[in-house]
Amino acid sequence: MTQREFTQMELRVDWIRCSGHGLCAEIAPELVTLDDWGYPVVANPVPRGLEAIAERARTACPAMALKLTSHAHLSRT
Amino acid sequence: MTTHTTTVGLSPRPTVDASPVDGSRRQDRVSFRPRLLAGVSDGQRVTRLDLSWHLAIHGPLPLAARKQGKGTMVALLDAASLRGRGGAGFPVARKLSAVQQGRRRPIVVVNACEGEPLSSKDATLLARCPHLVLDGAQALGTDSHATEIIVCIHPDRLAVEKSIRAAIDERVDRDQIPTRVVTIPEGYVAGQASALVHFLNGGPATPTTTPPHLSHNGIGGRPTLVSNAETYAHVALIARHGPTWFRSVGTEEQPGSTLVTLSGAVTTPGVIEVPYGAPLPWMFQASTPVRAVLTGGYAGTWLSPQTATSLAWSDSSARSLGASLGAGIVSVLPEGSCGLRETMRIVTWMASQSARQCGPCLNGLPAIAAGLTDLVEYRANQMTMDSLRRWCGMAERRGACAHPDGVVMTVRSALETFATDVEAHLVNTCEVV
Numbered sequence: 157m158t159q160r161e162f163t164q165m166e167l168r169v170d171w172i173r174c175s176g177h178g179l180c181a182e183i184a185p186e187l188v189t190l191d192d193w194g195y196p197v198v199a200n201p202v203p204r205g206l207e208a209i210a211e212r213a214r215t216a217c218p219a220m221a222l223k224l225t226s227h228a229h230l231s232r233t
Numbered sequence: 234m235t236t237h238t239t240t241v242g243l244s245p246r247p248t249v250d251a252s253p254v255d256g257s258r259r260q261d262r263v264s265f266r267p268r269l270l271a272g273v274s275d276g277q278r279v280t281r282l283d284l285s286w287h288l289a290i291h292g293p294l295p296l297a298a299r300k301q302g303k304g305t306m307v308a309l310l311d312a313a314s315l316r317g318r319g320g321a322g323f324p325v326a327r328k329l330s331a332v333q334q335g336r337r338r339p340i341v342v343v344n345a346c347e348g349e350p351l352s353s354k355d356a357t358l359l360a361r362c363p364h365l366v367l368d369g370a371q372a373l374g375t376d377s378h379a380t381e382i383i384v385c386i387h388p389d390r391l392a393v394e395k396s397i398r399a400a401i402d403e404r405v406d407r408d409q410i411p412t413r414v415v416t417i418p419e420g421y422v423a424g425q426a427s428a429l430v431h432f433l434n435g436g437p438a439t440p441t442t443t444p445p446h447l448s449h450n451g452i453g454g455r456p457t458l459v460s461n462a463e464t465y466a467h468v469a470l471i472a473r474h475g476p477t478w479f480r481s482v483g484t485e486e487q488p489g490s491t492l493v494t495l496s497g498a499v500t501t502p503g504v505i506e507v508p509y510g511a512p513l514p515w516m517f518q519a520s521t522p523v524r525a526v527l528t529g530g531y532a533g534t535w536l537s538p539q540t541a542t543s544l545a546w547s548d549s550s551a552r553s554l555g556a557s558l559g560a561g562i563v564s565v566l567p568e569g570s571c572g573l574r575e576t577m578r579i580v581t582w583m584a585s586q587s588a589r590q591c592g593p594c595l596n597g598l599p600a601i602a603a604g605l606t607d608l609v610e611y612r613a614n615q616m617t618m619d620s621l622r623r624w625c626g627m628a629e630r631r632g633a634c635a636h637p638d639g640v641v642m643t644v645r646s647a648l649e650t651f652a653t654d655v656e657a658h659l660v661n662t663c664e665v666v
Contacts, residue, residue: 171590171633172441172633173442197627
C-alpha cells in the first residue's frame with residue numbers, strides 16, 4: 157500500500173481506562189481486533205476513508221478510553 | 234560494600250571447580266578511581282560520609298551552583314551529556330529545561346525508591362554519601378527556583394531512611410530549599426515517576442497515563458522534576474568540576490561513570506562504580522563457572538557467558554548485543570542452575586507487582602508466568618510455547634507504563650539464551666534443578 161492511503165490519525169487506547177468492553181471491535185472491525193483477553197489491538201494509522209468509523213468507535217467506548225490523535229510519534233498502542 | 238539480600242535465588246551454589254570461566258577474570262587494564270563512591274570504602278571498611286567528611290572529600294558546592302534561578306545548569310548538564318540513571322537514560326538537560334519553562338515554580342523529586350530487587354545502588358548512595366545526592370538536588374532546585382525538594386524512599390530500609398534524615402538535619406542551615414523525606418509504599422511500579430507523583434498528589438502509588446507530562450503538570454499541577462538519586466549525585470560533581478572533567482572518563486557517546494549492583498555468583502557482591510565502556514569481565518570475578526548473566530535486572534536480558542564476555546558497559550555495546558543495562562544491574566547465574574526456573578520466579582513476582590490497571594498487563598503477565606511454570610515443570614508442549622510467544626506480543630507496549638515491556642524483554646531473552654534448556658524441558662529432561 158502506498159502512504160497516501162493512510163491518514164495522519166491514530167486510534168490510541170488509554171490502557172488504564174480501557175476495561176475490555178469490546179465495542180470498538182464491534183463498530184470498527186477494520187481497525188480493531190481483540191486480544192486473548194478482550195482488549196483492543198489497534199491497526200494504526202487509520203486508513204483513508206475509515207476516519208468516520210474510527211470516530212464512531214471513539215465515541216462509543218463506554219470507558220472513554222479511545223482517543224483519535226494526529227501525533228503519530230506520541231502513540232503507544 | 235554491603236547489599237541487601239535479593240528475593241530470588243541467584244546465589245551461587247558451591248561447586249568443585251571454583252575457577253572463573255574464560256574472560257570473567259578481573260583484568261586490571263582499565264584504571265579508574267571512584268567518583269561518586271570516593272572515600273566511601275578503603276577496600277576493607279565502608280564508611281558513611283557525614284557532612285564534614287563529605288566536605289573534606291568533595292569540597293563545598295561552588296557559589297555559582299547556589300545562586301537562585303540562574304538557569305545555568307541546563308547548559309552545564311547538556312555539555313556533560315548527563316543522562317538519567319533510573320534506567321531510561323533520558324538527557325537530564327532536556328528534562329530540566331522543560332521544567333524551567335513552566336510558569337509556576339517547580340518541585341524537585343529525588344527518586345530513591347529502587348523497587349528493582351537486584352538493585353541497591355540508590356540505597357547505597359543514600360546510606361553512604363547522602364550529601365552528594367542532596368547537593369545535586371539543591372543545585373538543580375536553586376537553579377530552577379524550586380520551592381521544595383522531596384526525597385522518595387521505599388519503606389523497610391531503615392539504614393537508608395536514618396542516613397538521609399540525619400543528612401538533611403546536618404545541613405538545614407546551609408540549604409536554600411527545604412527538603413523532606415516521603416516513604417512510598419512498597420512495590421515494583423510504585424517507583425515509576427508518574428506513580429510517585431500520583432502518590433504525592435494524594436492518590437495510590439500507581440502509574441498514570443501520559444500525557445500530561447510531569448515536567449509541566451506534576452505535583453499539585455506544578456512543573457515537577459523527577460530524577461533518580463544517582464543522577465543528582467552526578468549533578469553535584471558536575472557542578473563542582475565541570476563537564477570536561479565529567480567527560481574525561483567513559484565513552485565519547487556516553488561519558489562519565491555509573492553505579493552497578495553485582496549479585497549472584499560473584500566474588501564481591503555489592504555496588505561498584507565503573508566508567509561507561511568498561512568491559513564486563515573487568516567488572517567482577519565469577520565465584521563459580523557461569524551459566525548465564527542477567528543484565529538490567531528483572532526487566533532485563535539473559536546473556537550467554539560468551540555474549541556477556543564481549544559486552545562493554547555502554548548503551549551502544551548493549552544495543553549491538555541485544556542487551557539491556559537497566560538501572561545498572563549484573564547478576565550471575567552459576568552453572569548448575571536452571572535459567573528457565575529463575576526466569577519463572579522473576580516473571581511470577583513481576584506479575585504480582587502489576588498495578589492491575591491495564592488489561593494486557595493484568596492478564597498477560599500471569600498468563601506468561603503460568604506458561605513458564607508449565608515449561609519448568611515439564612507440562613509444556615509446542616502449543617504452550619506458541620501461546621507464550623503470542624502473550625509476549627500482546628503484553629508488550631500495551632500499558633500505561635513499561636512494566637509489561639520489561640517482563641517481555643526478560644522472557645524473550647531467556648527463551649533465546651536458554652533455547653537448549655527449553656528443548657530439554659519439552660522432552661521432560663533438565664540437567665539441573
